[in-house]
Amino acid sequence: MSNDVRGGEVDLGALLPKEINGWEAKDADVLYDPDTIFDYIDGAGEVYRAYSFQRLLARIYTKDKNPRIIADLFDMGSSKNAYGVFTHDLEGENVGIGQNSTYKGGLLSFWKDRFFVSLYAEEETEETRKALLLLGKIVATSIKQEGEPPTLVDLFPLENLRDKGIRFFYNHLILNYHFFIADENILLLGQETEAALAAYAEGKELLYVLLVRYPGADKAMDAYESFIKTYMPEARDSDILRTENGKWTAVRLKEDLLIIVFDSQSESHAQSIIQRVLEREE
Amino acid sequence: MAKKVITRRDFIRVAALSPLAGAVAHGMKRMKGAFSSGQSRVVLFRDEKALVSFKKPDPEVVQNMLDEAVTTLLEEKGPVEAWKRLVTSSDIVGIKTNVMHYLPTTPEVEQAIKRRLLDVGVPEKNIGIDDRGVRRNPVFQRATAIINARPARTHHWSGIGGCIKNHIMFVPRASAYHPDSCADLAALWKEFNLIDRTKLNILVMLNPQFHTVGPHSYNDKYVWNYKGIMVSRDPVAVDAVGLMIIEAKRREYFGEDLPMQTPAKHIRIADTKHNLGVSDPSRIELIKLGWKEGILI
Numbered sequence: 001m002s003n004d005v006r007g008g009e010v011d012l013g014a015l016l017p018k019e020i021n022g023w024e025a026k027d028a029d030v031l032y033d034p035d036t037i038f039d040y041i042d043g044a045g046e047v048y049r050a051y052s053f054q055r056l057l058a059r060i061y062t063k064d065k066n067p068r069i070i071a072d073l074f075d076m077g078s079s080k081n082a083y084g085v086f087t088h089d090l091e092g093e094n095v096g097i098g099q100n101s102t103y104k105g106g107l108l109s110f111w112k113d114r115f116f117v118s119l120y121a122e123e124e125t126e127e128t129r130k131a132l133l134l135l136g137k138i139v140a141t142s143i144k145q146e147g148e149p150p151t152l153v154d155l156f157p158l159e160n161l162r163d164k165g166i167r168f169f170y171n172h173l174i175l176n177y178h179f180f181i182a183d184e185n186i187l188l189l190g191q192e193t194e195a196a197l198a199a200y201a202e203g204k205e206l207l208y209v210l211l212v213r214y215p216g217a218d219k220a221m222d223a224y225e226s227f228i229k230t231y232m233p234e235a236r237d238s239d240i241l242r243t244e245n246g247k248w249t250a251v252r253l254k255e256d257l258l259i260i261v262f263d264s265q266s267e268s269h270a271q272s273i274i275q276r277v278l279e280r281e282e
Numbered sequence: 283m284a285k286k287v288i289t290r291r292d293f294i295r296v297a298a299l300s301p302l303a304g305a306v307a308h309g310m311k312r313m314k315g316a317f318s319s320g321q322s323r324v325v326l327f328r329d330e331k332a333l334v335s336f337k338k339p340d341p342e343v344v345q346n347m348l349d350e351a352v353t354t355l356l357e358e359k360g361p362v363e364a365w366k367r368l369v370t371s372s373d374i375v376g377i378k379t380n381v382m383h384y385l386p387t388t389p390e391v392e393q394a395i396k397r398r399l400l401d402v403g404v405p406e407k408n409i410g411i412d413d414r415g416v417r418r419n420p421v422f423q424r425a426t427a428i429i430n431a432r433p434a435r436t437h438h439w440s441g442i443g444g445c446i447k448n449h450i451m452f453v454p455r456a457s458a459y460h461p462d463s464c465a466d467l468a469a470l471w472k473e474f475n476l477i478d479r480t481k482l483n484i485l486v487m488l489n490p491q492f493h494t495v496g497p498h499s500y501n502d503k504y505v506w507n508y509k510g511i512m513v514s515r516d517p518v519a520v521d522a523v524g525l526m527i528i529e530a531k532r533r534e535y536f537g538e539d540l541p542m543q544t545p546a547k548h549i550r551i552a553d554t555k556h557n558l559g560v561s562d563p564s565r566i567e568l569i570k571l572g573w574k575e576g577i578l579i
Contacts, residue, residue: 035457038456038457041497041498041499042382042437042456042499044437044438044439044494044497044498044499045457046438046439046457046460047438047439048497070498072497089495089496091495104495105495105501105502105503106501107495107496107501109496118496118497120496120497120498122384123502173462173463173544176544176545177543177544180291180545181291182291183547231290232290243289243290244289244290245289
């Protein structure tokens, strides 16, 4: 398992038009790599580095008396990285661009193949909204192939899965961003592990399912031990525990796969979700 | 409303991340030149007329806000007397600003600071205003005093960007401080000899940002007209108060106690590990002046 870069170098600039609804790209594009990205977007660059991004092309579109439009085209190296970084920020409505998209407040994001695309209008107007959506469609069309989402997310049972409920990541800081577990990296996450978090509706409440695929059964066992020792030492023999809020946390290890259910309202429901994940794994 | 139950997740989060946890550091030995009394003062001044429009400050009102805040902070009769407590006419002064395109320190704040430095008698040639160029700027290279001024905003990787983080541009390779969501940002203050040289921290709260989206970590939707300026000698204390205000705004906006996307643990760690200042609210003397509506703290 690795974040291999698939395919060769692509002329990122050729994927973007020079003009859109009167907005023109007058300045030269700027290309950033994992070392120089901080010159452009400061610490937020760590999010893209956490998904092993390869290159970023930034292009600014201007039009008289209108807000600027900023196009950021990320070559993430693989489709699962593009999928993952897209799931980092799922605020907004799906506007049907690329393989999945969100639009909110002048920010259109989508992923397709190994690319993650962010199109941002510095102020949202009806004109900028139209231009962003058209620009998005053009870029998505110019990316010819589609990519495969990570296979790990196929293990999530679909029943009661929340819309936009799945996040895919490698890094424990990204996990904590979506669902705080512990300050320390008690699940031993890293670039060689694949992890996915899903939210499920359970009545009016939410429960969370975390899946982690380790590079081998030994590493998975180490992570399981670390989690039990730190998070639920009372459950060393049972792998299930009713926590302080009256809800259940359950963990299961199967070879290189670790499954954890958080905040289930019943013991049996937590166990049944784990069982359904295992059935999909087989 | 159902009573909130503290779970082990909450406990770990609070113990590890919240400025409240700074209480455990009570009595710890502090860095030389830091706040040996064990208590830090922060002055928040708000003025309803601070902005002529969204993100456009009124220069005269801003000057008055800064003057009132600094004068109160240092318990002097007037702003020039107060600034004379911070710098002398022989100092070489760098105003460390922040040029983030969407939410800069603002020229109005920069000029309000510069005016008082000139009033103290610092020659104009010995005053520099810079952000990303501080390592190359001759004034900053020789600076004997630094005034640290930046807006408060949420930040994708460090939780919030405040006065502690503003000195990151003194570091040749900023990413060296990014591990563990920038936990050890305070260490750079010591490494680059910034503790004693930084005479005043100004957290610009005219238009704070309370939520972060997209690669540029910014959207006007998540910025509000708070119309405040906060000052302190202690960068940790002023950031801790700024964080509390931003958290309160998030509760108000989202209608629930929505945790910071990235916990701003570097503030607490600046206190408990690096002894740069005070993060425990019980040891921060917060003086609130001016407009009170929507103060959130």
